[in-house]
Amino acid sequence: MSLSAPSQHVAPALAASLPPSREAVTAVTRALAASLGNRLVTSLAVRQQHGHTLTWIPNQPPDAVVFPHSTEEVADIVRLCARHGVPVIAFGTGTSLEGHVNAPFGGVSIDLSQMKRVIAVHAEDLDCVVEAGVTRKELNEHLRDQGLMFPIDPGADASIGGMAATRASGTNAVRYGTMKDNVIALTAVMADGSIVKTASRARKTSAGYDLTRLLVGSEGTLGVITEITLKLHGIPEAIAAGVCPFPSVKAACDAAIATIQSGIPVARIELLDDVMIRGVNAYSKLDLPETTMLFVEFHGSQAGVAEQSEAFGAIAQDNGGGRFDWATRAEDRSRLWQARHDAYWAARAMGPGLDSLATDVCVPISRLAECVEETKRDIEACGFLAPIAGHVGDGNFHTQPLVDLADPEAVERCRGFIDRLVKRALAMEGTCTGEHGVGQKKMQYLEAEHGAAALDAMRLIKRALDPQNILNPGKIVAV
Amino acid sequence: MSLSAPSQHVAPALAASLPPSREAVTAVTRALAASLGNRLVTSLAVRQQHGHTLTWIPNQPPDAVVFPHSTEEVADIVRLCARHGVPVIAFGTGTSLEGHVNAPFGGVSIDLSQMKRVIAVHAEDLDCVVEAGVTRKELNEHLRDQGLMFPIDPGADASIGGMAATRASGTNAVRYGTMKDNVIALTAVMADGSIVKTASRARKTSAGYDLTRLLVGSEGTLGVITEITLKLHGIPEAIAAGVCPFPSVKAACDAAIATIQSGIPVARIELLDDVMIRGVNAYSKLDLPETTMLFVEFHGSQAGVAEQSEAFGAIAQDNGGGRFDWATRAEDRSRLWQARHDAYWAARAMGPGLDSLATDVCVPISRLAECVEETKRDIEACGFLAPIAGHVGDGNFHTQPLVDLADPEAVERCRGFIDRLVKRALAMEGTCTGEHGVGQKKMQYLEAEHGAAALDAMRLIKRALDPQNILNPGKIVAV
Numbered sequence: 015m016s017l018s019a020p021s022q023h024v025a026p027a028l029a030a031s032l033p034p035s036r037e038a039v040t041a042v043t044r045a046l047a048a049s050l051g052n053r054l055v056t057s058l059a060v061r062q063q064h065g066h067t068l069t070w071i072p073n074q075p076p077d078a079v080v081f082p083h084s085t086e087e088v089a090d091i092v093r094l095c096a097r098h099g100v101p102v103i104a105f106g107t108g109t110s111l112e113g114h115v116n117a118p119f120g121g122v123s124i125d126l127s128q129m130k131r132v133i134a135v136h137a138e139d140l141d142c143v144v145e146a147g148v149t150r151k152e153l154n155e156h157l158r159d160q161g162l163m164f165p166i167d168p169g170a171d172a173s174i175g176g177m178a179a180t181r182a183s184g185t186n187a188v189r190y191g192t193m194k195d196n197v198i199a200l201t202a203v204m205a206d207g208s209i210v211k212t213a214s215r216a217r218k219t220s221a222g223y224d225l226t227r228l229l230v231g232s233e234g235t236l237g238v239i240t241e242i243t244l245k246l247h248g249i250p251e252a253i254a255a256g257v258c259p260f261p262s263v264k265a266a267c268d269a270a271i272a273t274i275q276s277g278i279p280v281a282r283i284e285l286l287d288d289v290m291i292r293g294v295n296a297y298s299k300l301d302l303p304e305t306t307m308l309f310v311e312f313h314g315s316q317a318g319v320a321e322q323s324e325a326f327g328a329i330a331q332d333n334g335g336g337r338f339d340w341a342t343r344a345e346d347r348s349r350l351w352q353a354r355h356d357a358y359w360a361a362r363a364m365g366p367g368l369d370s371l372a373t374d375v376c377v378p379i380s381r382l383a384e385c386v387e388e389t390k391r392d393i394e395a396c397g398f399l400a401p402i403a404g405h406v407g408d409g410n411f412h413t414q415p416l417v418d419l420a421d422p423e424a425v426e427r428c429r430g431f432i433d434r435l436v437k438r439a440l441a442m443e444g445t446c447t448g449e450h451g452v453g454q455k456k457m458q459y460l461e462a463e464h465g466a467a468a469l470d471a472m473r474l475i476k477r478a479l480d481p482q483n484i485l486n487p488g489k490i491v492a493v
Numbered sequence: 494m495s496l497s498a499p500s501q502h503v504a505p506a507l508a509a510s511l512p513p514s515r516e517a518v519t520a521v522t523r524a525l526a527a528s529l530g531n532r533l534v535t536s537l538a539v540r541q542q543h544g545h546t547l548t549w550i551p552n553q554p555p556d557a558v559v560f561p562h563s564t565e566e567v568a569d570i571v572r573l574c575a576r577h578g579v580p581v582i583a584f585g586t587g588t589s590l591e592g593h594v595n596a597p598f599g600g601v602s603i604d605l606s607q608m609k610r611v612i613a614v615h616a617e618d619l620d621c622v623v624e625a626g627v628t629r630k631e632l633n634e635h636l637r638d639q640g641l642m643f644p645i646d647p648g649a650d651a652s653i654g655g656m657a658a659t660r661a662s663g664t665n666a667v668r669y670g671t672m673k674d675n676v677i678a679l680t681a682v683m684a685d686g687s688i689v690k691t692a693s694r695a696r697k698t699s700a701g702y703d704l705t706r707l708l709v710g711s712e713g714t715l716g717v718i719t720e721i722t723l724k725l726h727g728i729p730e731a732i733a734a735g736v737c738p739f740p741s742v743k744a745a746c747d748a749a750i751a752t753i754q755s756g757i758p759v760a761r762i763e764l765l766d767d768v769m770i771r772g773v774n775a776y777s778k779l780d781l782p783e784t785t786m787l788f789v790e791f792h793g794s795q796a797g798v799a800e801q802s803e804a805f806g807a808i809a810q811d812n813g814g815g816r817f818d819w820a821t822r823a824e825d826r827s828r829l830w831q832a833r834h835d836a837y838w839a840a841r842a843m844g845p846g847l848d849s850l851a852t853d854v855c856v857p858i859s860r861l862a863e864c865v866e867e868t869k870r871d872i873e874a875c876g877f878l879a880p881i882a883g884h885v886g887d888g889n890f891h892t893q894p895l896v897d898l899a900d901p902e903a904v905e906r907c908r909g910f911i912d913r914l915v916k917r918a919l920a921m922e923g924t925c926t927g928e929h930g931v932g933q934k935k936m937q938y939l940e941a942e943h944g945a946a947a948l949d950a951m952r953l954i955k956r957a958l959d960p961q962n963i964l965n966p967g968k969i970v971a972v
Binding site: 140181182194214215217218220221227232236247248274276378410439440447452459465468470472479490 | 659688692694715727800855859888919924931938955969970
């Protein structure tokens with residue numbers, strides 16, 4: 015390596031023209047059929063299953079779906095597609111919510127669900143290496159015997175690859191961080207088919223640019239993640255969980271702020287608004303007071319979780335909370351938390367025959383009460399139901415408008431609502447998405463959030479690493 | 494923003510020829526003198542102070558040093574330098590150890606030490622916004638009244654900007670993470686003088702590529718960091734600290750592994766080897782047993798730190814440790830930890846008249862004992878003193894060979910030693926640097942650590958964001 019003059023700049027390949035020609039797609043699918051046999055699927059049903067958006071954007075199926083078994087097969091597929099200028103879209107379990115896996119320009123969906131090996135568990139190092147298709151529940155099943163866990167819980171039983179690609183988090187990010195904090199290293203196939211290992215297994219490193227964090231959250235637009243080295247945690251000696259009603263969103267948020275500020279290492283602190291509680295009461299046949307509630311969980315030693323629970327109880331009372339019920343036995347904890355676990359389906363059940371358009375924003379916690387309350391007023395004015403659940407320790411909340419996607423006026427009303435929701439969060443120094451990701455639905459907000467110069471930097475990176483624009487084109491940054 | 498065909502690729506500017514011509518340097522310094530007055534300095538003493546390496550690489554002074562007062566001034570300086578193809582090197586406090594701030598191609602050192610404003614402290618959100626020149630001790634001084642702290646402690650009183658740029662960490666990374674985990678957002682001046690704000694103040698986000706983490710650890714080669722939004726923590730209610738002797742490095746490492754595995758949220762767990770203990774006994778007039786020792790610290794409630802200390806004491810005993818002394822009163826804690834605090838200077842004092850060439854590596858904790866023990870045998874064979882101190886909870890350790898830089902044979906022996914040290918760490922799935930950074934000294938190991946494809950990706954990013962190669966050229970990746 016020379017320290018002297020810079021080497022000549024490598025000329026970028028010409029950008030592929032999208033969508034690719036029929037000839038290009040035919041050439042690619044023929045070659046894939048020859049190498050993968052029945053692991054290449056072109057039936058409409060499977061293509062549509064891989065082209066959904068869970069948004070108002072119509073289904074956009076890929077031209078073909080492949081099911082590779084190894085990083086090397088993924089590399090072969092990407093190289094082939096690159097040669098013909100055909101897009102590749104990485105697909106995990108398809109649980110992302112903002113239009114990440116659809117194929118607006120066609121191409122090949124790389125379904126990683128058959129890459130399911132847990133390659134290694136290093137108990138002494140509290141890490142493991144898994145293939146991208148392993149789901150978080152499968153991983154925890156695998157780890158349980160060793161007293162270990164992978165805590166990140168986005169709700170759905172998503173694949174680890176998908177969770178890394180979307181920078182997922184969920185209920186216990188307040189204690190354990192998000193995917194960006196829990197991925198030690200990645201193996202990814204880059205746009206030219208080269209295989210990159212982003213880092214060693216060391217817990218920390220200062221050795222060069224953080225390719226790990228660049229790929230985490232890049233939603234398949236910079237590389238196809240095939241293997242992940244994850245941090246693990248010991249299953250806590252004791253877990254305590256509890257629920258507490260509050261007279262208002264503000265009171266619940268103030269209690270959450272005081273909890274975090276006082277240094278209680280809360281593992282989960284979840285807000286459900288009165289509408290959501292109404293939903294879970296109906297769905298799960300519960301009898302909770304129909305007001306804002308906090309659901310909390312503590313991890314630690316027996317004495318530690320008791321101390322944390324009592325400290326939280328006192329804080330809740332100081333902030334106008336009602337009785338704080340808590341328990342440490344698994345079945346009692348499950349009973350108390352049932353409402354939270356059922357929230358997504360309970361919300362859907364509130365609008366029979368309607369579609370549910372989940373979305374999320376995140377603001378500094380000091381602005382959360384204001385943001386949620388304004389949003390609730392907006393929902394009321396809109397005239398649809400949209401229950402709210404929040405990871406309140408992080409300032410992150412979800413809402414799930416229930417609308418009929420066949421009714422253009424209702425869709426328009428919902429789009430307007432989400433637009434105001436995002437702008438409200440941005441005005442409060444927040445982000446257009448705390449954990450769902452950009453996909454197609456939030457692309458339009460990146461410039462407002464980051465500014466033109468930052469978005470330019472993102473585009474320069476995308477062009478540098480994917481000059482043909484074949485990796486999940488039309489997502490995050492359009493180049 | 495269009496979802497259709499990709500926009501045409503922007504042709505990169507021609508790379509500047511390095512070093513720049515005398516005319517270019519003269520034009521830049523003249524213009525800077527006109528705008529900055531005596532905040533442009535060209536005296537040899539100041540230039541040399543900004544061109545040191547703290548390695549065997551000779552001093553490489555910049556052509557001029559400037560002391561901006563705002564992000565906008567930094568942007569003006571970078572724009573001017575870009576126009577003339579003159580390098581810019583960001584400079585904090587100059588405490589980096591691997592040749593980060595020297596100017597191999599000359600250019601302008603941007604000394605950020607006069608950008609010292611604490612712009613905002615948001616106590617409810619546990620975050621603050623500071624200018625790059627604020628040091629960590631200054632920040633903690635500022636925060637103390639509010640019961641808040643910024644925990645990252647690399648030893649030196651480094652600037653927050655420099656700590657972000659080198660992805661610094663230190664003694665309590667095991668509990669609080671590194672700079673990558675504690676930076677929420679950055680403001681940086683990019684190679685074209687544009688100002689990028691990488692993220693909002695939200696605790697978490699999935700909104701696009703993680704420019705924050707890309708700039709953290711980029712050592713001034715992708716942008717000049719001017720403002721940082723940091724996570725803060727409450728000052729713990731109670732702190733306990735203790736020391737414990739072990740019969741061997743292996744026994745101490747096993748105790749550390751068991752501590753981490755058992756979920757004790759240890760705040761610091763530091764290993765000093767027998768040689769280092771000999772040094773601190775002499776330097777600080779202590780009477781510690783001259784064997785491997787662990788220094789530990791616990792943060793939490795009064796009951797919590799007592800519980801943690803007792804649990805650690807039991808683990809230490811199980812692993813052959815001697816008496817575990819611990820205390821919670823500040824003066825008692827200081828007495829116990831004095832040896833650790835004095836270690837750097839004690840080590841230097843072991844080689845009067847010699848130079849100290851500190852370096853670090855990091856391996857998975859399961860390999861740490863083996864790595865340290867092999868390294869100690871290597872040191873003995875080399876015939877120089879090189880005390881060892883380790884952030885053993887992260888698998889990260891430092892050694893400080895004491896050699897005479899005027900003696901080419903000694904320098905060669907030391908280089909050979911560091912070369913073997915790095916290769917040993919890499920062979921154990923570790924990294925060539927856990928926290929010091931790459932600078933010039935570790936550049937030669939990036940390909941062995943990351944592989945050619947990953948290094949290519951880093952170079953593509955560097956070329957995309959700094960096509961003229963003016964940002965701290967000749968560091969990390971040579972392009």
